[in-house]
Amino acid sequence: MSRNDERFDGEIEKPEYDAPAGGWGSLSGILAVTMDAEPELATIATLRRQNKPGGFMCASCAWPKPADHAPFEFCENGAKATIWELTRDRCEPEFFEAHTVSDLRDWSDHELEMTGRLTEPMRYDAARDTYVRTTWEEAFAAIGSRLSAIEPKRSVFYASGHAGLEASYLYALYARLHGHNNLPQSSNMCHETTSVGLKEVIGSSVGTVIWEDLKETDCFFFFGQNPGTNSPRFLKPLSEAKKRGATIVTFNPLREPGLLAFTSPQDPVDMLTGGETKISDHYYQLKAGSDIAALTGLCKHVLERDDAARHTGADRILDTAFLDEHTTGFAAFEAFLRETSWEKIEAETGLSRNDIRQAGDVYAKAERVIGVYGMGLTQHPLGATNISMFVNFLCMRGNIGKLGAGCCPVRGHSNVQGQRTVGISEKPSLIPNDRLRDLFGFEPPMEEGYVVTEAMEAALAGEVKAIVSLGGNLCRALPERQSVEKAWSGMDLTVMISTKLNRSHLHPGKEAYILPCLGRAEVDEQETGNQYVTVEDSFSHIHASIGHRDPASPHLLSELEIVARLAKATLPENPKVTWDAWIADYGLVRDLIEKTYPDDFRDFNARMKEPGGFWRGNPARERIWETESGRAEIRVPEKLNARGFEETAGRFNLITVRSNDQFNTTIYGYTDRFRGIEGTRDVVLMNEEDIAELGFSPGDTVSLVNDLSESRSTTHRLGGLVVTPYDVPRGTLAGYYPECNVLVDLMEGDELSKTPAYKSIPVRVERDPAA
The missing domain is CATH 3.40.228.10 (Dimethylsulfoxide Reductase, domain 2)
Known part of the structure; x- marks a missing residue:
């Protein structure tokens, strides 16, 4: 039984919250997560360094860090993210000896997170249906050998937005040296x-x-x-x-x-x-x-x-x-x-x-x-x-x-914008390939790669055989969960670089590895000392970040070292590609970033510690329009709504929302303080008049079913949702992300970017048969 089921008493009233944001409610939210996570005692000292020069940059959202910082320069979300990462709980190899992967699929997302920090590299043993301890050397050698045997364009290198600019630059270089632009990123699902x-x-x-x-x-x-x-x-x-x-x-x-x-x-x-x-x-x-x-x-x-x-x-x-x-x-x-x-x-x-x-x-x-x-x-x-x-x-x-x-x-993930800036992109037209050619002596691939939904579609068709995931939890974050899980487990190789256990680990490919990495607040000691990494915020400012906490395990490696050692194990030697030197000194990687993107990263190493970050510039802010016409383009819309479907009797538009007790797919708990919902996420928020017109009552249990006639499947259904009266416009429903993702078709999204349509889900409401 999940903690969700244990905490919800089955009663529902019209939820209300009449207090302001912040205040004592924010402090109580932080305290609740602290009690659950039981972080190390020095966490308060760590929080005092958060988002400040000489400290570490928050791993939560991408909101800018001011030069004139406050004594505590973090919010409720940022504090929760740090406390959650600094938990004293450990998900050690012995945990996997006691639990098969099949058994763990019945655990809730929250329960998986509560197992704590991953401590050692793990390999999936299909015969025993569990993960077993491996060494870093064995993992890198096996992964490199398997990737080398797979045609490059059949591999996908996904990035979640967490890794710093240095690791991200090397990750993009790794993919292109390997021979593909399959570099989807978490922005494919949001911005x-x-x-x-x-x-x-x-x-x-x-x-x-x-x-x-x-x-x-x-x-x-x-x-x-x-x-x-x-x-x-x-x-x-x-x-x-x-x-x-x-x-x-x-x-x-x-x-x-x-x-x-x-x-x-x-x-x-x-x-x-x-x-x-x-x-x-x-x-x-x-x-x-x-x-x-x-x-x-x-x-x-x-x-x-x-x-x-x-x-x-x-x-x-x-x-x-x-x-x-x-x-x-x-x-x-x-x-x-x-x-x-x-x-x-x-x-x-x-x-x-x-x-x-x-x-x-x-x-x-x-x-x-x-x-x-x-x-x-x-x-x-x-x-x-x-x-x-x-x-x-x-x-x-x-x-x-x-x-x-x-x-x-407003971007939602710490370095999601910055990763794009330094080359994690499926579009070769956005990459300075001539500079890469000169710097590293190879011919960059020019075939456009997959966005993340296309990658999963290709995996379902058997065209993608391997995925390396630099952070993230795609099996939970993407639409059409059943199809994504099938695609994930059908691949020849799945590699997850992670700090904690999540649902994507539970659908291993034929070969599968979990590679545990350092958190941003932790010391990253290399040959030249504790390393800085850098991130970009929503205002295009670049900030240095350095950890001061002892790592959760002596076996953890940094994201950059994992990327570099994977690349070294996969690729032929190239005298211009010095992975070991880059691991030893991240400043050398920043020099490469500056040489590749000189306009954005002038004097990178010298400027990265500027209070408030240094601005990499934006021509549009200077009224320089780098468009096809050379001007800002005013366009006429074809429709008055962005939904992509028409309003008909019985069809509602479902939007997915997040609670204040989660960050993306990370579920800290079951309190949505701002919406007055406690103990459950299995709700559908509805206008009271819509509830009455459909013949339901508050507290009834219903299913939502995708109501797009051209959907390729008629099984996009989510049941067990409690009808909850809420102040929403008529015809609009709201439910939680990522639970409601199952209602979205994998390829339902923005016509231009293919971003999934998590805010335009056509559904009908049906009473649950067992209710």
Whole structure:
């Protein structure tokens, strides 16, 4: 029985949470995880070093680290991630002697994590159905020999976003020296829509905002991003902006406490008095997937106000100078806005035109606006259209490329952006292959590789034979879990570089290895001493990170050393490729990164310890548009919603959400404090009127079934979900990620980036037969 089942008492009420984000609730959440993880006694000292110069960078989200840091420069999520990694529990070889892989498949994700840190390299013994102890030398030799025997393009090297820039650069080099570009990454499941879609319209695959902009803006527009759960350190600059008079406007299907009010745990007065800062001045709960329509309404109102200003001779609302000099396509977009009726916009969003006009008035009056978005925009079949519409909206008043304004996608994993920067990409067109050719004396492969969903599809077809996973838990993170597990276990070789046990370890290939690595807070002692690694944050700043804790086991190796020794065991010798020297001194790898990407990493070793990180630059912020037209491209959307399916009777749009007691697929516990849900994750959040219309009652147990007629399978079903009344728009349902991933087809995703459509899942609701 899982801990989930043990803690849930079967009773359900309408959940509520009326306290602000942060505050004592945040401290209680940290305490609960501390009691579960039972970390080492020096953890507090470790937390004091988190996100500071001379310390280590948080392994949780990619929120920037300020130069003027606070005494405790971490949030609830960051503290949980560090405490969870520094647990005293150990998953030693003896554990596997007592448990077969088949038995472990019945354990919950939380129970698997609670076994503690992996301590030694392990090899799967199929005859005994368990993992057995092996040595590093044996593991590297066997893996290298097996990879060498497999055609390179049939191997996939996946990266989760955790490894630093140095290990990531060598990992990408390893793949290309091996002969393939099969380098999918965790961004394929979240912000690849940004990497591809934003690149098309402004020429940059990352946001244009930096820390100084947060201090100068007078308005934020939020779409589909929840800082309370996903990036709590964002709440501090938001509350500071509110105190100096900035306005915050939010469009989101669910009312999230982190976007309503915040009490800073670092403010003694607020903590003692219950003081709080209101975050959103205006909060609009639009129907899931209707962001294109909402943005159309905002732009339409701005245009109408500009018409009125021209008629009266008042100052223009549109920034015509910016539009004329820096954009293309506005005339067609203007025609689209005039042709689109308010009735269509209202029907699509579920909002009134007065609500949208109210928000549009805020935008029209603001001088400097930052547009913030998250996976609520990216994880749809038309996610890239969501982003291009957001860019259209910002361009109308010149809010890209000026102080206090810009486009701000919030990344969710510590170095997910940086890994792309240093070469982990399936697209050879994005790689400086000429420099790699000169530096290492080989001919880089030019065939485009797989994104992660394509890789699993190819594995199901028998075309991919091996996967090396630098972190991650793809069997849980990807859609269509049953198919992914089948693909994983059907491969000739699976290699997992991990800190803790997870579900992907439980579907081993014909040969399978678990290679345990150091955590970021731990000492990485090499020949030249304790090594720094570097990471990139969401604002394109590069930070140095160094660990100070003793490793969880003397048998652990760093991610960089594991990558380099795997490569050395796989590849023929090359005098220009000096794996041993790179293991001994990571500074040599940073020199290579600088030579490969000289514009981004000038004086890399000298600058990496700068407080607040050094900025690697962004042409779009300087209004240099590296697009096909040489301008910011304003595009006309083909549809008013991003869902990819039509509304019909009985069909709902399910969005997946995270609790504040998890990080990606890591489940710390069963308390979703912000949504008032305790003891379970097996719920479906529904509008009370929808519950009544379907003939259900709160507490009923139901199944969700994928209702996309063209889906290749009719078995995308998830049962045992408790009907839970919640404040969501009619027609919208919410359930937890990753549990609800089984309802998404593997190839249902953004048309441009193939990012899975975790926020556009067409489902019908059926009563469970056993209920």
